[in-house]
Amino acid sequence: MSLASNYGPAAPIDEAINVLREAHSKGVTLFDTAEVYGPYISETLVGAALETVRDEVKLATKFGFNLTEKNGLDSRPDHIKWMVDGCLKRLRTDRIDLFYQHRVDPSVPIEDVAGAVKDLIAAGKVLHFGLSEASASTIRRAHAVQPVSAVQTEYSLMSRDPEHNGVLATCEELGIGFVPWGPIGMGYLTQKLDAGTKFDSKSDLRSSFDRFSPENLVANQPFVDRIADLAKSKGITAAQLSLAWLLAQKPFIVPIPGTSKVGHLLENVASTAVELTAEDLAMIDAAVSAIAVHGGRMNEVQMQVVEQ
Numbered sequence: 001m002s003l004a005s006n007y008g009p010a011a012p013i014d015e016a017i018n019v020l021r022e023a024h025s026k027g028v029t030l031f032d033t034a035e036v037y038g039p040y041i042s043e044t045l046v047g048a049a050l051e052t053v054r055d056e057v058k059l060a061t062k063f064g065f066n067l068t069e070k071n072g073l074d075s076r077p078d079h080i081k082w083m084v085d086g087c088l089k090r091l092r093t094d095r096i097d098l099f100y101q102h103r104v105d106p107s108v109p110i111e112d113v114a115g116a117v118k119d120l121i122a123a124g125k126v127l128h129f130g131l132s133e134a135s136a137s138t139i140r141r142a143h144a145v146q147p148v149s150a151v152q153t154e155y156s157l158m159s160r161d162p163e164h165n166g167v168l169a170t171c172e173e174l175g176i177g178f179v180p181w182g183p184i185g186m187g188y189l190t191q192k193l194d195a196g197t198k199f200d201s202k203s204d205l206r207s208s209f210d211r212f213s214p215e216n217l218v219a220n221q222p223f224v225d226r227i228a229d230l231a232k233s234k235g236i237t238a239a240q241l242s243l244a245w246l247l248a249q250k251p252f253i254v255p256i257p258g259t260s261k262v263g264h265l266l267e268n269v270a271s272t273a274v275e276l277t278a279e280d281l282a283m284i285d286a287a288v289s290a291i292a293v294h295g296g297r298m299n300e301v302q303m304q305v306v307e308q
Contacts, residue, residue: 003042006037020049030254043091063075076105115145131148155180156185243271
């Protein structure tokens with residue numbers, strides 16, 4: 001997502017492709033994109049970068065928006081079946097490994113959505129079905145029609161809703177993989193943000209998120225500092241601690257940190273070698289539980305399409 005201007009201006013094409021290829025060379029095998037990123041830009045970059053190693057990676061992309069002048073959510077079965085061919089073309093592939101509904105469409109029964117993806121799986125265009133920002137009940141209903149392979153939602157040390165709303169427990173019960181997006185707090189836990197950070201209102205979604213207001217950047221500094229202190233005691237960065245913490249929660253969790261810089265990519269990949277003990281995890285939980293996070297996950301418009 002960060003390659004296609006959602007967290008600031010889009011990365012130059014050559015740099016974006018270099019980051020993707022470097023990720024593959026360092027052992028990354030899951031690449032997560034979406035039709036709406038750009039729109040179309042991210043899928044096009046992923047396809048161009050990974051075409052020659054297609055059989056060595058898994059490609060995940062997402063449907064669920066109408067990108068014509070109508071705009072808005074659109075998970076009608078005929079729309080899903082129409083738009084998948086564009087995804088395949090941009091990704092330069094004959095199959096999509098994991099096809100997520102990007103946001104639940106309240107106007108279309110989830111059973112119909114699951115049925116449409118089931119048809120695409122039967123046709124060989126899609127291999128696995130996923131849901132993003134869906135509630136536990138929706139996950140169960142979809143899973144009854146077409147097994148859900150993965151559920152994606154925001155989850156990090158700063159956003160722990162899946163632990164309390166039944167989503168993580170449902171995934172564990174049904175054998176569904178869990179894919180946290182924003183695993184480094186949408187950049188908060190990189191220690192690169194402060195009260196003076198400016199977010200481009202045209203290219204950075206965070207510019208309208210309450211958590212990223214100047215006031216809350218200041219208010220949340222103690223939280224970031226505490227994570228940084230814990231990371232320093234382990235000889236790692238706050239970002240690495242954040243990713244290692246997620247990996248230690250459940251064996252079926254696969255976080256998807258995004259970056260447009262090779263340096264950050266290497267830092268993220270190195271987190272897979274970090275081992276957190278039960279004592280470390282207890283210390284982290286105690287530390288973050290004692291400090292409030294200020295500001296909600298996203299803005300009101302974004303949250304309207306997140307199932308509660």
